[in-house]
Amino acid sequence: MLEAVGVSEFEERVYRALLSLADSSAADLADTLREPARKIGPALAHLEELGLVRRVNGRRHAPVSPEAAIGMLINQRRAELDEAHGAAAEFVDAFRLRNLRHHPAHPVEVVSGPDEVRRVSRTMQHNPATSVLSFDKPPYATPPAGYDEVAAERPLLERGVEMRVIYDGAALELPGRLANVTELIRLGEKARTLPTLPLKLYVYDRRLAIVPLSGRHVSEAIAVIHPSALLDALIALFEAYWVQATPIVAVRAHAADGLDPQEATVLAMLGAGLTDQAIARQLGVSLRTARRRITAVMDLVHASTRFQAGMAAAHRGWI
CATH class of the missing domain: 3.30.870.10 (Endonuclease Chain A)
Structure with missing residues (x-):
């Protein structure tokens, strides 16, 4: 029953025996289970490693509460399965990509x-x-x-x-x-x-x-x-x-041509076809302020349309 959490059938028999006995030694358990003492020792050591058994007075053993101990083992196994599931997903991705590329x-x-x-x-x-x-x-x-x-x-x-x-x-x-x-x-x-x-x-x-x-x-x-x-x-x-x-081009601001970084940004947005409202949102200003800056940039390059503004910027080497 406990094999799913790493406990063998024989180790489960030992644990069940401990649940019905007072603190016991390996020899006591061997007599109770009618099994060789050489089999009891390793079983107790593994049960102790799993947290199902604790030592009492050196050579005697007592069971740990099944609710706590078995619950802990179940949670550990769940964590291991979750980790394996995550690894499986990565393998599935690799397999899918391989098949899509080659087969x-x-x-x-x-x-x-x-x-x-x-x-x-x-x-x-x-x-x-x-x-x-x-x-x-x-x-x-x-x-x-x-x-x-x-x-x-x-x-x-x-x-x-x-x-x-x-x-x-x-x-x-x-x-x-x-x-x-x-x-x-x-x-x-x-x-x-x-x-x-x-x-x-x-x-x-x-x-x-x-x-x-x-x-x-x-x-x-x-x-x-x-x-x-x-x-x-x-x-x-x-x-x-x-x-x-x-x-869409990256506008380069040249101080010698009187184009500051903000004007370069406006010119880039005009070239990308953004509306006045969108330019206002990008600049974080009101629509009225954005339109004023748009007009200033278009005047700077002597353009009456957005297309002309882009062509003038290209001609001057700003884009």
Whole structure:
């Protein structure tokens, strides 16, 4: 009965005998159980190690309360099983990634459940060898404010992974997001933007793609797509949108040209297509103040439209 917690059948007999006897020696138990004393000693030692038995007066033994002792063993075994379950999940991820890369059996694998989705997504994100193509579109499983995307992407960019990202207009309107994107551009990311995107998409090494299956709850389920006509179509969709998208550039402020860092930020936001309201939120100012600063920047580059402001900045070498 206690084999599940590491107690052998014979050791259980010894423990049961102790429960019905006064403090006993190995010799007493050998007489009671009609077993050789040489078998009793090791059994008592293991029961003592497990916490089921305690020594009394040196050579005698007494049972520990079963409620406490067996409960402790059960909890230890549960902890070991939980640890094994966690290790199994890592092995499953490795096995899944291997099969998806080398032995795909089906065009699409559906992964469901927040924990599984996070594990698979994290595995994919950390393993691209050559390239990542992405449609970046809210909502997010982890809000950008709680996720350091610069720290996450930096190692990939530093080892030469090509990262091309098209940002949905709503993604760039999130507070502080454009600053992060600008820093990623400085690190080597190629970024563009469109007012709206049809879906969230991640393509790794042009061999695997992830598409969330729920628009509102992105961590509920994803489709993992491996080499197939469907993957080719998704890559073609990305390339078609890339051609139409507007490049996002990191504006360089040059004191000699009269462009201070805040004006550079406004110019970058104009180039990214942010609305006046979104620029106000990014700057943390009122809409009236934001419009005043927008007008000042456009006057500085002698532009009457946002497009002209971007062209003038490019001509002057600010972007």
